[in-house]
Amino acid sequence: MEDHRTHYPLIIIGGGPAGLMAAISADSSSTLLIEKGPKSGRKLLITAAGQCNLTHRGTIPELLEHYDKGERFLRPALYGFSNSELINFFEDRGVPTFFDEKDRCLPKSLSARDILNQLLLAAREKGTDFHYNDRVLTIEMIGEGENPDTPETARFRVITKLRNYYCDSLILATGGKSYPKTGSTGDGYTLAQSLGHTIIEARPALTAVESNNFALTPLSGLSFDNIMVEIYRQDKMVHRFKDNLLITHRGLSGPVIINNSRSMKKGDELRVDFSGIGRDEVTEKIKKASAEEGKRALGSFLKNLEIPRKIIPYLLSPGGSRPGDEGSINPEKPLSQLTKQERSLLISHISAYPVTISRLQGWDSAMVTAGGVDTKEINPKTMESRVTEGLYFAGEIIDVDGDSGGYNLQAAFSTGWLAGNNIKRNRES
Numbered sequence: 001m002e003d004h005r006t007h008y009p010l011i012i013i014g015g016g017p018a019g020l021m022a023a024i025s026a027d028s029s030s031t032l033l034i035e036k037g038p039k040s041g042r043k044l045l046i047t048a049a050g051q052c053n054l055t056h057r058g059t060i061p062e063l064l065e066h067y068d069k070g071e072r073f074l075r076p077a078l079y080g081f082s083n084s085e086l087i088n089f090f091e092d093r094g095v096p097t098f099f100d101e102k103d104r105c106l107p108k109s110l111s112a113r114d115i116l117n118q119l120l121l122a123a124r125e126k127g128t129d130f131h132y133n134d135r136v137l138t139i140e141m142i143g144e145g146e147n148p149d150t151p152e153t154a155r156f157r158v159i160t161k162l163r164n165y166y167c168d169s170l171i172l173a174t175g176g177k178s179y180p181k182t183g184s185t186g187d188g189y190t191l192a193q194s195l196g197h198t199i200i201e202a203r204p205a206l207t208a209v210e211s212n213n214f215a216l217t218p219l220s221g222l223s224f225d226n227i228m229v230e231i232y233r234q235d236k237m238v239h240r241f242k243d244n245l246l247i248t249h250r251g252l253s254g255p256v257i258i259n260n261s262r263s264m265k266k267g268d269e270l271r272v273d274f275s276g277i278g279r280d281e282v283t284e285k286i287k288k289a290s291a292e293e294g295k296r297a298l299g300s301f302l303k304n305l306e307i308p309r310k311i312i313p314y315l316l317s318p319g320g321s322r323p324g325d326e327g328s329i330n331p332e333k334p335l336s337q338l339t340k341q342e343r344s345l346l347i348s349h350i351s352a353y354p355v356t357i358s359r360l361q362g363w364d365s366a367m368v369t370a371g372g373v374d375t376k377e378i379n380p381k382t383m384e385s386r387v388t389e390g391l392y393f394a395g396e397i398i399d400v401d402g403d404s405g406g407y408n409l410q411a412a413f414s415t416g417w418l419a420g421n422n423i424k425r426n427r428e429s
């Protein structure tokens with residue numbers, strides 16, 4: 001039967017992990033959650049390929065190191081509802097979890113559906129009303145005595161496709177802009193702006209990079225452990241990162257790229273150290289080997305440097321070209337016979353293989369959004385707006401993004417929990 005109630009003490013916009021956890025911690029029989037899609041948690045269901053990496057092992061200070069700029073802002077939220085509390089929440093509800101070899105926490109069933117079902121069940125147990133297929137279009141603040149028909153305590157009028165609602169407190173948990181198919185299309189930014197908030201420009205984050213005429217395409221699928229990648233902008237090194245690297249059809253991926261893509265731009269040159277030992281040591285080793293074992297074939301020397309065989313022919317070809325193209329160095333060539341030019345190409349390619357970024361993959365494949373509601377305008381201890389009383393934020397809509405490994409869901413759960421819990425405390429005080 002159609003529910004015609006329109007005034008709620010609390011309305012939450014967005015049925016992702018942040019909105020659901022906020023509904024649970026608000027712990028009230030009169031919360032309304034409005035979700036524009038036909039169901040909640042569409043993005044949650046595709047996390048970690050449907051297996052849901054819900055958080056990460058570590059102390060709170062360790063976790064906090066994995067958020068870009070968000071370290072100070074997230075501290076109260078993560079202490080308020082930590083990774084162990086999140087794990088206990090699911091364990092208590094019959095969803096055991098485990099840590100994999102990378103210290104990522106997943107449900108033992110490897111099913112994101114189990115996580116979502118428990119969130120929905122818990123929210124329903126608290127008495128949350130769900131309205132689906134109803135998109136919030138605008139929010140208006142209600143002036144005092146504005147309309148005699150408006151509920152007295154209401155601060156906001158929430159206008160959806162279908163009707164007008166009123167609420168005393170409001171949580172915006174509409175997510176970011178990545179994977180728009182799941183419902184996060186950036187609506188929340190416009191809504192927040194209309195309520196006086198500043199939006200830090202939203203950019204795709206946790207994404208792979210592409211390079212035009214990528215020479216390493218035939219090696220797609222090949223991965224390397226602990227590789228140093230330096231980012232050069234206008235010939236100046238701006239960042240360097242070390243982690244595992246994956247070669248893809250069109251460019252580079254893997255944690256060293258994905259987790260640091262927020263620092264990369266189109267046109268940047270990535271220099272990849274396939275040697276694992278850096279330019280100076282590579283130069284030194286080549287010099288020494290040429291002097292001491294000049295007859296040794298170049299290919300055999302490179303294997304000794306522990307560079308995977310498959311990539312060696314590519315490191316011997318001039319930038320952007322394929323093995324055997326003009327200018328390639330013959331791997332059979334004795335070390336002592338390398339020309340100065342060949343030696344210099346070899347050193348650069350082994351220790352700083354250049355890949356120019358032609359494109360960062362976009363919203364359709366970025367896992368999270370960098371940017372969003374400016375954290376300066378949100379009280380980190382409560383998630384309440386510093387601009388508009390009674391307005392709260394939770395989840396990816398906030399200008400905080402984490403590395404891959406469970407950090408983004410933990411942030412969504414912790415900020416959602418804090419916002420809901422604070423509203424509960426205000427209600428009870």
Ligand SMILES: Cc1cc2nc3c(=O)[nH]c(=O)nc-3n(C[C@H](O)[C@H](O)[C@H](O)COP(=O)(O)OP(=O)(O)OC[C@H]3O[C@@H](n4cnc5c(N)ncnc54)[C@H](O)[C@@H]3O)c2cc1C
Binds near residue numbers: 041134137
């Ligand atoms: C492929 C993929 C894999 C991922 N894997 C992981 C992982 O393993 N671990 C991890 O930590 N993170 C992962 N993430 C990131 C994580 O899923 C997000 O950070 C998290 O879902 C954010 O939660 P949220 O509740 O803030 O927003 P969302 O999950 O995006 O939910 C926001 C909700 O708001 C609704 N909404 C938006 N606008 C309106 C409106 N106007 N009216 C009503 N409703 C609206 C949307 O329909 C949506 O349901 C992954 C992301 C992707 C895309």
